[in-house]
Amino acid sequence: MGLLLLASTGCGGNSAQPPLPQRATELHCQPLKDHVPVQTLEETGCFQDIETITPGPDLIPYGVRSPLWTDGADKQRWVVLPPTETLQLTHNEIQFPRGTTLVKLFSLTGVQDNALNPSHLERLPMEMRFLVKTETQWEAFTYRFSPDGSTAQLLDASADQEITAHGTTLSYHFPNKSSCETCHRNDKPVLGFEIEQLNFEYDYGPSRENQLTALEDIQALVADPPHKTNELPSLVLPTDTKQPLEDRARSWMHANCSHCHRPGGWAALSQMDLRNSVPLADTGTCDVPMEFAGFSSLFRITPGDPEQSGLLVRVNEMFPYRMPPIGVSITDPNGSALLRAWIEDLQTCPSP
Numbered sequence: 001m002g003l004l005l006l007a008s009t010g011c012g013g014n015s016a017q018p019p020l021p022q023r024a025t026e027l028h029c030q031p032l033k034d035h036v037p038v039q040t041l042e043e044t045g046c047f048q049d050i051e052t053i054t055p056g057p058d059l060i061p062y063g064v065r066s067p068l069w070t071d072g073a074d075k076q077r078w079v080v081l082p083p084t085e086t087l088q089l090t091h092n093e094i095q096f097p098r099g100t101t102l103v104k105l106f107s108l109t110g111v112q113d114n115a116l117n118p119s120h121l122e123r124l125p126m127e128m129r130f131l132v133k134t135e136t137q138w139e140a141f142t143y144r145f146s147p148d149g150s151t152a153q154l155l156d157a158s159a160d161q162e163i164t165a166h167g168t169t170l171s172y173h174f175p176n177k178s179s180c181e182t183c184h185r186n187d188k189p190v191l192g193f194e195i196e197q198l199n200f201e202y203d204y205g206p207s208r209e210n211q212l213t214a215l216e217d218i219q220a221l222v223a224d225p226p227h228k229t230n231e232l233p234s235l236v237l238p239t240d241t242k243q244p245l246e247d248r249a250r251s252w253m254h255a256n257c258s259h260c261h262r263p264g265g266w267a268a269l270s271q272m273d274l275r276n277s278v279p280l281a282d283t284g285t286c287d288v289p290m291e292f293a294g295f296s297s298l299f300r301i302t303p304g305d306p307e308q309s310g311l312l313v314r315v316n317e318m319f320p321y322r323m324p325p326i327g328v329s330i331t332d333p334n335g336s337a338l339l340r341a342w343i344e345d346l347q348t349c350p351s352p
């Protein structure tokens, strides 16, 4: 109780509880032993309890403003730093110290099938993904949960599982280690833990706070030079109808397309750059003819005409033409509708 009082007076007096507790002084979460991932999620030391997915004291929760759609899977995310290390914010980029660990849980709700969900869990955990920064590189690996959710085992080969959630059957894809690198590439290994995705007021449970500020408050993030969060880039929530249509569509594409469609990305040869920071005129989309896979009678975007816009057509296609080509077996209904509304609303292409 004493601790709590101290902390709350420290952040301005009347707020009940700070958004994040003080940082852990010991590192429990260590998924690599001698540079190799341990065999089970339990052995990582990252979670106090696997069955209830109770994170250990060194896991700091975070969220992204515009999430990647993966067939409606529910995601939870955490960052772990060695106790004396900090994230550095310089020139709109986050630098990660060695030992940084990023953790992402995928789970599905609405799975009624007894064989797939014998314990009738409300949220059926599927896998726990990790990115760990070593001296030389980032290691990517994932643990697949047992059907009853009590254990999770390191996955070494990719796998697909037919699963029915909320009455819809999807093909859940567990990527293998080397396919993580299709999206998490050397030039930008970390995809969602970035300024524009973090720069919003997150609900930490005890209270809400801008995530960059909350991380600074517990000395997990140090900004040099100091910044004002309202001067840093940010995405918008794609489903927030109070935001401009263009910002919503661009934020959705940033999260769902730009890890491949950017310079250096897996689909760099398409010469489309769908990052939110790039002006529309420079994205290589508007009034630009399609090149690949037999859609060459279309423009990538035809202002005012969604049906004649390859971007939307490829999002609504079936495998192998569907975009994104990996991790999606059911088209994101909100994303598709948003793209349609934005293209419909677009009057002309901006001149370069």
Ligand code: HEC
Binding pocket: 064, 066, 067, 068, 075, 077, 102, 103, 104, 129, 130, 131, 140, 141, 142, 174, 175, 176, 177, 179, 180, 181, 182, 183, 184, 189, 190, 191, 192, 193, 194, 255, 259, 324, 326, 327
């Ligand atoms: C199809 C592209 C794609 C593949 C394949 C992929 N990821 Fe990701 N991953 C993303 C994107 C995009 C984000 C950020 C958005 C989010 O968190 O929702 C992300 C986020 C993460 C995060 C949170 C840290 C971060 O980068 O923001 C972890 C950890 C992670 N992925 C691990 C993995 C591992 C391990 C694999 C392979 C088993 C993998 N991913 C395969 C696209 C992919």
Ligand code: HEC
Binding pocket: 182, 183, 253, 256, 257, 258, 259, 260, 261, 266, 267, 270, 289, 290, 291, 292, 293, 295, 300, 310, 311, 312, 314, 315, 321, 323, 324, 325, 326
């Ligand atoms: C995992 C990587 C990946 C992601 C994510 C991805 N794409 Fe692609 N995309 C590709 C590759 C590779 C190609 C080139 C081969 C092809 O056309 O299938 C491509 C091609 C395209 C093309 C065809 C361009 C042309 O000129 O013919 C369009 C349009 C497209 N993507 C739109 C999107 C949109 C919109 C998103 C997000 C909703 C997206 N892509 C996400 C990998 C990706």
